[in-house]
Amino acid sequence: MxxxxxxxxxxxxxxxxxxxxxxxxxxxxxxxxxxxxxxxxxxxxxxxxxxxxxxxxxxxxxxxxLPLAEDTGAADEAEPIEVPVRYDGEDLEEVAATLGMSPAEVVTRHTGQVWTVEFCGFAPGFGYLTGEAGDLVVPRRHDPRPRIPAGAVALADQYTGVYPRSSPGGWQLIGTTSMAMWDTARPTPALLAPGTRVRFVDESRA
Known part of the structure; x- marks a missing residue:
């Protein structure tokens, strides 16, 4: 340290x-x-x-x-929060091509594992999540977009994240959700705090 x-x-x-x-x-x-x-x-x-x-x-x-316990890869044993997603992102096909798989396989891998919020940053309510499988690693876009809508679900490097509000951004967009990531009316405004476990659910299969 x-x-x-x-x-x-x-x-x-x-x-x-x-x-x-x-x-x-x-x-x-x-x-x-x-x-x-x-x-x-x-x-x-x-x-x-x-x-x-x-x-x-x-x-x-x-x-x-402080005694530091061995890292188990799961910060919390609570049930994961389920986040419904429409996999309609503009970059889904490009992400699939980069990973050498079909868009459907990207969706299957994104929904088929539990993600954990490692830390928050960039904007209030924006969590950086890593997956237990670690098999959806893609680069950020060469040309960031000037505006990404709130609720956009995206990938960059080893992380996935959900844009809590409209903002510029350079992550690869794979879907959208209607679930609010940041709401000041809640006792805890941020839905995704560090340590929170998340499972993304394909709305088309719900």
Whole structure:
């Protein structure tokens, strides 16, 4: 672990890989630390937002002493959230060609595995999910779109995600969902928080 100060009120923890970041994230959720107001996981880092007046060195020592359980690949044993999808994305055929399979096979693989939210970013409610099979890895688009509609389901690198609102973006679009990813009327506005497990369901087969 490498600890970097972020202004006067936060510490960034850099980890060697995503697996170690998952383990630290799980440990912090299971055992909140004195002096840490919240923690924000990313691909290979965890940002520790400190309580006012907290001693950053003491917090760092507490983090170093945390027992990190072995990563099992599933952050939560709760039943996955089911997200209905219409697989009508503009890039579905191109994604299939890139992967050397048919569009139907892309849909089968996307719906046939459980995905886990690794971290959130880019926009409120946008979760970066990895699949247990790891078999839908595609590059981002060379030319990002100036506008992607809310509810677009997309792939990029090893991740899948759902755009919570209309925005620019460079991910490969494979479908759309009517389920709201971000709703301030809910007690927890973000549907997909880190650690949440998700199963995508093909609406045409529902």
């Amino acid at each position: 490498r600890f970097l100060p972020c202004g006067l009120g936060a510490v960034l923890v850099e980890l060697d890989d995503a697996a170690t970041r998952r383990r630290l994230d799980a440990a912090l959720r299971a055992q909140p630390l004195h002096g840490v107001r919240e923690h924000v996981p990313a691909a290979r880092t965890v940002l520790l937002v400190l309580e006012p007046g907290a001693d950053a060195r003491a917090v760092t020592a507490r983090v170093r002493s």
